[in-house]
Amino acid sequence: MNITLDKANVFFELPLTMNSRILILVAVVALVPAYLFPLWNMSFYSNQYTDGLSMQIYASQLEGGKSANRDDLREINSLNHYIGMRPLLESDFSEFTWLPFGIGALMLLSLRSLVIGKMANVVDVFVLFSYFGLFSLWSFYHRLYSYGHNLNPTAAIKVPPFTPPLLGTKQIANFTIYSFPDIASYALIAFSLLLLVAMFLSRKRA
Amino acid sequence: MGNKSKITWFGAGVLCALAVFAVLVSCGKKPKVERAGTAEAAIATYVAPGDTDPYYLFYSGGHSGNVFVAGVPSMRHIATIPVFSPYSSTGYGFDKETKQMLGEYTWGDVHHPALSETNGDYDGRWLFVNDNANNRVARIDLRDFKTRQILGPLPNVSGNHGSTFITPNSEYLLAASRFSIPLPKGTYAPVESYATAYNGVAAGIAIDPKSGEMSLGWEILMPPFDYDLGDAGKGVSNGWAFWTCYNSERATGKLEVTSTQKDRDYIAAVNWREAEKAIKDGKFKMLGGVKVINPKDTPGFVYFIPCSKSPHGVDVSPDGKYIIGSGKLQSITTVFNFEKIQTAIQNKDFSGNEDGIPVLNYDHVKDAEVNVGLGPLHTQFDDQGYAYTSLFVESAVAKWKLGTWEVVDKIPVTYNIGHLTAAEGDTMHPQGKYLVALNKLSHGRHMGVGPSQPECSQLIDVTGEKMKLLYDAFTEPEPHYAQIIRAEKIKPIEVYAKEDNKNPNAIWDVKDAGIVRSGNSLTVKMVAVRSSFEPNKIEVNLGDKVTIHVTNIEQTTDEIHGLGLNEYNINITVDPGETKTIEFAASKPGVFPYYCTNFCSALHQEMQGYLLVKPK
Numbered sequence: 001m002n003i004t005l006d007k008a009n010v011f012f013e014l015p016l017t018m019n020s021r022i023l024i025l026v027a028v029v030a031l032v033p034a035y036l037f038p039l040w041n042m043s044f045y046s047n048q049y050t051d052g053l054s055m056q057i058y059a060s061q062l063e064g065g066k067s068a069n070r071d072d073l074r075e076i077n078s079l080n081h082y083i084g085m086r087p088l089l090e091s092d093f094s095e096f097t098w099l100p101f102g103i104g105a106l107m108l109l110s111l112r113s114l115v116i117g118k119m120a121n122v123v124d125v126f127v128l129f130s131y132f133g134l135f136s137l138w139s140f141y142h143r144l145y146s147y148g149h150n151l152n153p154t155a156a157i158k159v160p161p162f163t164p165p166l167l168g169t170k171q172i173a174n175f176t177i178y179s180f181p182d183i184a185s186y187a188l189i190a191f192s193l194l195l196l197v198a199m200f201l202s203r204k205r206a
Numbered sequence: 207m208g209n210k211s212k213i214t215w216f217g218a219g220v221l222c223a224l225a226v227f228a229v230l231v232s233c234g235k236k237p238k239v240e241r242a243g244t245a246e247a248a249i250a251t252y253v254a255p256g257d258t259d260p261y262y263l264f265y266s267g268g269h270s271g272n273v274f275v276a277g278v279p280s281m282r283h284i285a286t287i288p289v290f291s292p293y294s295s296t297g298y299g300f301d302k303e304t305k306q307m308l309g310e311y312t313w314g315d316v317h318h319p320a321l322s323e324t325n326g327d328y329d330g331r332w333l334f335v336n337d338n339a340n341n342r343v344a345r346i347d348l349r350d351f352k353t354r355q356i357l358g359p360l361p362n363v364s365g366n367h368g369s370t371f372i373t374p375n376s377e378y379l380l381a382a383s384r385f386s387i388p389l390p391k392g393t394y395a396p397v398e399s400y401a402t403a404y405n406g407v408a409a410g411i412a413i414d415p416k417s418g419e420m421s422l423g424w425e426i427l428m429p430p431f432d433y434d435l436g437d438a439g440k441g442v443s444n445g446w447a448f449w450t451c452y453n454s455e456r457a458t459g460k461l462e463v464t465s466t467q468k469d470r471d472y473i474a475a476v477n478w479r480e481a482e483k484a485i486k487d488g489k490f491k492m493l494g495g496v497k498v499i500n501p502k503d504t505p506g507f508v509y510f511i512p513c514s515k516s517p518h519g520v521d522v523s524p525d526g527k528y529i530i531g532s533g534k535l536q537s538i539t540t541v542f543n544f545e546k547i548q549t550a551i552q553n554k555d556f557s558g559n560e561d562g563i564p565v566l567n568y569d570h571v572k573d574a575e576v577n578v579g580l581g582p583l584h585t586q587f588d589d590q591g592y593a594y595t596s597l598f599v600e601s602a603v604a605k606w607k608l609g610t611w612e613v614v615d616k617i618p619v620t621y622n623i624g625h626l627t628a629a630e631g632d633t634m635h636p637q638g639k640y641l642v643a644l645n646k647l648s649h650g651r652h653m654g655v656g657p658s659q660p661e662c663s664q665l666i667d668v669t670g671e672k673m674k675l676l677y678d679a680f681t682e683p684e685p686h687y688a689q690i691i692r693a694e695k696i697k698p699i700e701v702y703a704k705e706d707n708k709n710p711n712a713i714w715d716v717k718d719a720g721i722v723r724s725g726n727s728l729t730v731k732m733v734a735v736r737s738s739f740e741p742n743k744i745e746v747n748l749g750d751k752v753t754i755h756v757t758n759i760e761q762t763t764d765e766i767h768g769l770g771l772n773e774y775n776i777n778i779t780v781d782p783g784e785t786k787t788i789e790f791a792a793s794k795p796g797v798f799p800y801y802c803t804n805f806c807s808a809l810h811q812e813m814q815g816y817l818l819v820k821p822k
Contacts, residue, residue: 069700069763078736078760082809156737156809 012120014205016113020198024114024122027194028107030187034059035100037183040140042164044076046174055088057140059099059184062090083173084155085147095139102132106191119202126195133188141166247676250667253280261629261690263642264333265663266316268684273316273335273346278629278640278690281665281679289344289353290314290337297768297778298353302787307356315339317686318370318435322418326374326440326634330695332418334379336369343370343381343411345418348696350781357420361494362389362407368436368449370411374634378410378423378478382433382449389427390494401456404430407498408449408508410478424481424490425498426508428474429561430456432465435519435584438478440634441526443544445479448529450517454560465516466535470568472510472560473520473531475547480507502562509551510560511542512568519584519625523593523608524634528573532582532595538575539582539595541611546571574611578604583624584687586631588668589638594631596623596643603643603666605673617673619643619664620651627688628668637692641666641673644685652680661685700763702783709785711755716740730754734767734780736807739800742815746792748822757785768803771817779804795821 016024038056045052053072054065064073077087090096106129113121141163149161162172165179253259259277267274271291276283291313292299299308314337322332333346342358343366360366360381368382383406388395395403405427412423431451439446454471457464481499484490489504490497501508513520514533521530529542549555550571556564581599588594592614595604601622605615625644629637648662660680667674704714711731713719719733719740728750733740734757746752758767758780768779773794778786802813 068703071761074760075762078762082736082807156812 014119014202016117017202020202021114023194023198024110027191028110030190031103031107033187034103034184039184041182042179045176060096082157083159084152122199129192251279251677260693262693263688263690264319265685265688266319268686269315270682271314274681279665281677287346287351289316289335294777301778302789311340319689320370320372321689321691322376323372323374328630328633328691334370336366338365338367341366350699355420361496362425363409368433371436371438373438374440374444376413378412380436380447381409381411383407384432386430397458400430400458406431406433408476422496424485425496427498427500437520437522439522439526443522443526447476447478448520449474450520452516469515470512471515471517473513475509475511477507508563510563510565511571514540521585524587524636530585534581534583534598537580539578540572541574542571543573576606576611586626586628587636588628589636594641596626598622615672619645621649622646625687627690629690639669641668701761704783707783712757712785714759727751732756734758737809737813739815745818747820748795750792752792753789755785755787756780758782766804767806769800770803771800772798792819795819
């Protein structure tokens, strides 16, 4: 036990090699798309919407597909009101304030670890990232659950409470719903993998 | 012996009788009806489900007051655009704006649609149509396929038939009197004084190049003839306008006889740039409240070209070199040469005059008389240098070559063709491919529908040496002329974007809906959205003036809502993103339901409300 702790202590004290530091910098840069691109993409297909209604969830906003002939978010809300679902409103999502803040914090802490050059700091960032990522997923799932379960009892069409899919495909009434991560999520995953590799490259004393 | 010869004679007699009978029977057989009937024609016109046609066809709807839109080659009717008549399908003529546009008239007679042009080719922006009955012209915006302006009744113009032929850069559309009257309108003169006291008018309606807004350009006082069809010069003849006219006899009474005594009538040729200048230079008199040029006082810009009698179409070839006039009572169509016309004018080579307007020498300005067949009416062009002339009496289309004047093919049509229209066939760059024969009579070539019969439009393939009949389509009365344009030239919207709705009475949130009273007037701001009206209850007092502004806040294609108010004769249709206004007096006490007329959703039936009118 003590040996393991000692080993761990030695590991946390390891300095970061130049390659690791460069990788951390790359990881920070890899997070930039997380601001620019959607995290998640949901699309809704039915006979009336063969081209699919689409909705993108960004770190800071909610955006529906838009064309000259249709505003998808408006359309999704129009349809949802029949089953008594609350309209999806950007202002209802606290995520849109704390998500960009969280990503920014990860970037700053990564840069800090790069400058200080100690393994322990990278481990901190990685742990924080894991917590942040899992919490965000839970929060997103909880949103889906509560939208699908808090249906207005006076709705015209009564449907049993449901949870739209977090990941994958699900048939709900006449709609097939697809829900998949998008570029920003891949950026987050790339960030974590780069951190892991950076730690791996500095695992031994030079 | 005697008996035997008797029998022989009897036998011969029977045989003769049988032969005569057989001949009579075979003569009485109906001639073979033209049929496409081939798999080839079926494939050529087949547009698979989900696919769209490569061409739009805009038919004039005649006295229906409408314009019909179809696809070519499928010939499927897609939409009806109401112009001069109320049309409850789209609530046209029920809301404040369209009611004002229609004014006191509930019908019009749409004859000759003209697509707007840039450099002599269709640009897909607007479609203009005329009203032969109430002397109006109208503009349809091809952004939303809606009538956006009606101008008229035009002062002095009476029976606006020679319209709306357009100039190559949409500077003007033409208008002219088919029925001369004493001018200005409102003047009384006995019909016996027709030859001297009545006048026709030829006019140019100016078009704003940006907005398409029409206004009066110039008017010319003309002798009392019946001005029929027109066309604007293009290419070398750009700057000129042409109209045929019948009844150069200045006859009255039974025109069928009295106006067909002379061998020739005229084509009026007008230099419209000179007309424009004359107006600018102040060479006009006010008549009927507008500026009218009298060629007697301002000579040198209007001429008459003799043409076979009772002419209908005058059509300018794609390069503008030839002016083709068709006299519907003869078997030839005459090709006039624009350069020869110009030379004759320069040399003052005139054979006489009509009220001071010089008449050119027929033989000095014509290039050819083409033997097209009986009753030539109207000519269109293709991309291979051929002209196509409709033959009313013969019920056929003749194909002939410009330059050699040789008739190369003829195809029978069913029956009595009036106009014809080829793909972009009156522009500087015709498309060829298709031609539609607009036949006046269908003679039961369709399923029986009683004595009131539809018109028959036939699609003809003009790609090969020989014309091929592809398809019969039937339309309500009554297409006169039509336009065919490549589909990609038109880019219609499907939704009015919220940002573009500048109506001050538009509201976009159910929270903003409500009722405001001011004295005896009630103003309702209403939202229509799947599947409710807000407000869904309007309480008024008997005699109140009620104004309802309805905004359809949908932004999805085809999510149209209608508002019908029972027993108040109110019916409007509001497209996605549109705001419409209805005004009425609450003249009947009681409770009147209003409901969505245009099917919108699973709860469409539930989209309803009540107007409650409190008795005094």
